[in-house]
Amino acid sequence: MSHRAERRPWLRTALGVTALVLFFAGVLVVIAALAFSVKVSGHSMEPTLGDGDRLLVNPFAGDDIHRFDIVETTLGDREIPLVKRVIGMPGDRVRADASGAAPVVRVRPAGSAREYVVDNPTWAGRVGAKTQPCCTPEGTTVQGTTKPGWVTVPEDSYWVVGDNWGGSDDSRTFGFARADHIEARVSFRLQPFGDFGSLEDDVRLVPATP
Structure with a gap:
């Protein structure tokens, strides 16, 4: 048996572990985004922000x-x-x-x-x-x-x-x-995904x- 064949089980295991780590990392990112986000309710910030927009907040920026x-x-x-x-x-x-x-x-x-x-x-x-x-x-x-x-x-x-x-x-x-x-400062939009990114500031x- 070649050395390449002997290494294949280890390679599959490594790939499996990597995929699992990436999956849980993605879940943690989603949880963090939801924990540090706010959903806009109403129309008082239109057209900059729309009703239902979800925004990433910085809760440590109060000062x-x-x-x-x-x-x-x-x-x-x-x-x-x-x-x-x-x-x-x-x-x-x-x-x-x-x-x-x-x-x-x-x-x-x-x-x-x-x-x-x-x-x-x-x-x-x-x-x-x-x-x-x-x-x-x-x-x-x-x-x-x-x-x-x-x-x-x-x-x-x-x-x-x-x-x-x-x-x-x-x-x-x-x-x-x-x-x-002041609960937090807002500068990034998470949803809708079509408007994902930093908020305009003109x-x-x-x-x-x-």
């Missing part, structure tokens, strides 16, 4: 939140987590004017006297029922004939808004998102015109 991050958080007395975009950072001054064809959100970053406008391409096409100006001292919309005013985001909080401006219940409804209520601050 490393940046402007325009998409986060999972609770707001006000609600215990159900929501997925929103961070607009105002701690110490920022923010204001929203929704009287025109599209909402205009102004930001004065903490420690700066310069004024910027948030350029979120999704907002212009998402003007719906929830278009009142902002803000009250709690970061919520103003009612009646009250004019929009500047508000300072508390040091332990964020001002968050949905990409579907006219159809989102966010800080304009429930007030600031407390830092200790939101930015542009200098306000005088």
Whole structure:
């Protein structure tokens, strides 16, 4: 019998063990993905995120939140987590004017006297029922004939808004998102598989015109 024939049983065993290891590794990856993921419910983040999208979350990023991050958080007395975009950072001054064809959100970053406008391409096409100006001292919309005013985001909080401006219940409804209520940061879509990959991030601050 040749040496090659003698080695074949060992080769089959090795291949079997390798296939078994890969199978269990795949199962662990699926379990981890489900454990560290959240499913979007509703339309408040359209068109960036759709109802039913499953997102991979980073639950260890609560202390490393940046402007325009998409986060999972609770707001006000609600215990159900929501997925929103961070607009105002701690110490920022923010204001929203929704009287025109599209909402205009102004930001004065903490420690700066310069004024910027948030350029979120999704907002212009998402003007719906929830278009009142902002803000009250709690970061919520103003009612009646009250004019929009500047508000300072508390040091332990964020001002968050949905990409579907006219159809989102966010800080304009429930007030600031407390830092200790930020559950996770979101940057990757798992499902639907056709949209698998990193989330687009084309939101930015542009200098306000005088």
